[in-house]
Amino acid sequence: MINSNIDALGVIFSNSYDAFVPELVSERLMASIPFASRYRIVDFMLSSMVNSGIDNVSLIVRKNYHSLMDHLGSGREWDLTRKNGGLNIVPPFAQKAINVYHGRVEAMASIMGFLKAQKEKYVIMTDSNIAVNFDFNEMIKAHESNKADVTIAYTRGALPKSLLELKISAKDLYYTFELDGTRVKEVQINSKDDGEKNLSMNIYLLERELLISLIADAFAKGYHFFERDVIMPKLQELNVQGYLFEGYAARILSTASYFEENMKMLDEKNLDALFSPSPIYTKIRDDNPTRYMNGAKVVNTMAADGCVIEGEVENSILFRGVKIGKGAKVKNCVLMQDTVVEDGASIEYIITDKNVTISTGKEMKGTDIYQVYVAKHEVV
Amino acid sequence: MAKEMIAMLLAGGQGSRLYVLTQKLAKPAVPFGGKYRIIDFPLSNCVNSGIDTVGILTQYQPMVLNEYIGNGQPWDLDRLHGGVHVLPPYQTATGSDWYKGTANAIYQNIPFIQRYDPQYVIILSGDQICKQDYSDFLRFHKEKGAEFSVAVMEVPWEEASRFGLMVADENDKITEFQEKPKEPKSNLASMGIYIFNWDILKKYLMEDEEDPNSENDFGKNIIPNLLRDNRKMYAYHFDGYWKDVGTISSLWEANMEVLDPENSGINLFDEDWRIYSRNSGMTGHRIGANAIIEDSMITDGCRIEGHVKHSILFAGVRVEEGAYVEDAVIMGGTVIRSGAVVKHCIVAENVVISEGTQVGEMPEEGRQGVATIGSGVTIGKNAKVGADAMVSENVKDGEVV
Secondary structure, eight states: OOOSSOSEEEEEETTTTGGGOTTTTSSSOGGGOEETTTEETHHHHHHHHHHTTOOEEEEEOOSSOHHHHHHHTTSGGGTOOOSSSEEEEEOOOOOTTOOSOOHHHHHHHHTHHHHHHOOOSEEEEEOSSEEEOOOHHHHHHHHHHTTOSEEEEEEEEEOOHHHHTSOTTOSSOOEEEEEETTEEEEEEESOOOOSEEEEEEEEEEEEHHHHHHHHHHHHHTTOOOIIIIIIGGGTTTSOEEEEEOOSOEEEOOSHHHHHHHHHHTTSHHHHHHHTOSSOOOOOOOOOOOEEEOTTOEEEEEEEOTTOEEOSEEEEEEEOTTOEEOTTOEEESOEEOTTOEEOTTOEEESEEEOTTOEEOTTOEEEOOSSSOEEEOTTOBO | OOOSEEEEEEOOOOOGGGGGGGSSSOGGGSEETTTEETTHHHHHHHHHTTOOEEEEEOOSSOHHHHHHHTTSGGGTOOOSSSEEEEEOOOEETTEEOOOOSHHHHHHTTHHHHHHHOOSEEEEEETTEEEOOOHHHHHHHHHHTTOSEEEEEEEOOGGGGGGSEEEEEOTTOBEEEEEESOSSOSOOEEEEEEEEEEHHHHHHHHHHHHHOTTOOOOIIIIIHHHHHHTTOOEEEEEOOSOEEEOOSHHHHHHHHHHHTOHHHHSOOTTOTTSOOOOOOOOOOOEEEOTTOEEESEEEOTTOEEOSEEESOEEOTTOEEOTTOEEEEEEEOTTOEEOTTOEEEEEEEOTTOEEOTTOEEOOOOBTTBOOOEEEOTTOEEOTTOEEOTTOEEOSOBOTTOBO
16 A cells, blocks of 8 residues: 555664663663653654654664663554554564674665565655654655655754764764755765764665665675765765755764753753644653642753652753652753652752652762763662 | 443533533533543543443533544553443434433443443443542442442531432441432432443333333432332442532632642542543643742643642643732643733633733632633733633623623
């Protein structure tokens, strides 16, 4: 069956850039990192696809994917419980002689049978470390009017600090490119250049048949990286186009950028930009509304449902089910689901993972440039 | 496959004493407690009690309710066998009838119940706020070897004559039923929640339908008939939180009690007895830099810049800087503009309260009213909505109602 809304299927790489945020992914993967008080970062890409009419989405997972499976379930919350297409989670299929795949080429090769069996004309491949409200129909329009073979979405601006600080030897690569009009002329890997750059969002649009042939060829040659090994050598041969995305994009590139991108949600302009024009879906937890008790003093804060607040909170993001005790002080913090800050505790510039407890009267401080991260289930 | 017990939920009532709040929707669909609707309570009770088949009898303004229930997924009632079914009156080969009364509504759906061939049927009402374990009620019914049981609450004697009362012996066996009597012989008020053996219920419904003088009502006809025939009838004592939210003041009061679970007994924070609802899908709420929030409940999508005290705000409510909200129930999507003062009131969904407007007043001696504003209404700038006002149409700038 061909989708009447959009003739494309989606492929999301769930472990993309895991190495950028080692603490946050110690018990999960990039896609399931909590973001903006009640979401997981993958919700944005999934919702964007669904809102664009895509109802056939595969998530390629490599490791630590239990939390993602738990989050996604059957895909119902994203309206992806479909007879045709729907949500398809692809864990590694370890064959006798092959280890878990490395790089996109092997990952795509592992779903070659699936890709061949589909009917959609286009494939949209994306990462999951970026929160956007993206209209893929616009991208396909640009692709078709440019008569492109491959279209890559990018943002324009100075490179984020987290990327500039990244070690040259880093295994995860990022890509910037030079354009001739809208055509990609040259691609740089892990550029450290100052000034305005075209930074790839790693959102790729191409015809399914072309993808299959590119992957088959690259896999046979033992290549790993789709961008470096497949696209870059073919910039002459293929019409590779850039698609400038001018909407709001929150990239998770390091623990510091994770903190910063959460904090940006406190600015109403950013919040409205990320959550419009289309809704973002997420797993429902059936929490009660958040309760502000007598003695609570809360300013400039975003909170999800299920919180109980008796203390003081300032400039912070509270995920679902956070409890702030009497006389507790929370300032410039990101507190993930079910964090408990007990009576009289005081924290500043802290990121707590799920189910963390800050005990009665404890004091803890990070700084604006270095936030202290407290791992899942820890009791401080 | 037979079910042990299925539930039939009476949700057809207009709820005329809620006035402007039920002009466009049935009483069970009225929003409650920040992110719920009244019907979430009986539905969640069913699921939490292990009842997976619920027929919802609708009649008055069913659109909002139908859409809200959908396939029943938020309550885990999207089942292969059973689940939730909305049952409006329908046309048959011999004609068509509206539901003439509570008993007739069930009578018209005998084929629905028969499909599940249950041993017991529990009759629920869609206009109460109550957390109740129906499986404990069924245990009681079975232990007593009852053919009919009714859940009862002890009420103060001086108020007893406002209720339908069950007179029962020391074994809880019902000996007499008094409907709003002048001289009460009992203080056990019927909650309007019944368990019947299905064969008994069916027999009495069919007999009742044959009686041209019957009002086809459980309280007026079926229960008196059971008593006449000396059926095994028992009263099940319930002592948890229960509130009929049929009036503006009781609805307002019940909402305020949600803010005080420690004393009121209505605890929505109980993880072992969650109340489920259809989600708004909005982002986390935002408390601005100059906001003051005291003793309140706030949910997804709210943006608060003003001062909110002892109030319940539903999804997507905006309170602008300089606005003041106290002892208020503000339903979804409503906007309260800068300088507005909103007190002691219920404001329905998607209302705009403009700059400088005053809505409601704190109660004083001789004036206890809860100001009420119906959905979709715009209240103009510097207008005044009095303490007892009931507003269902736009109010112009500077107007006093």
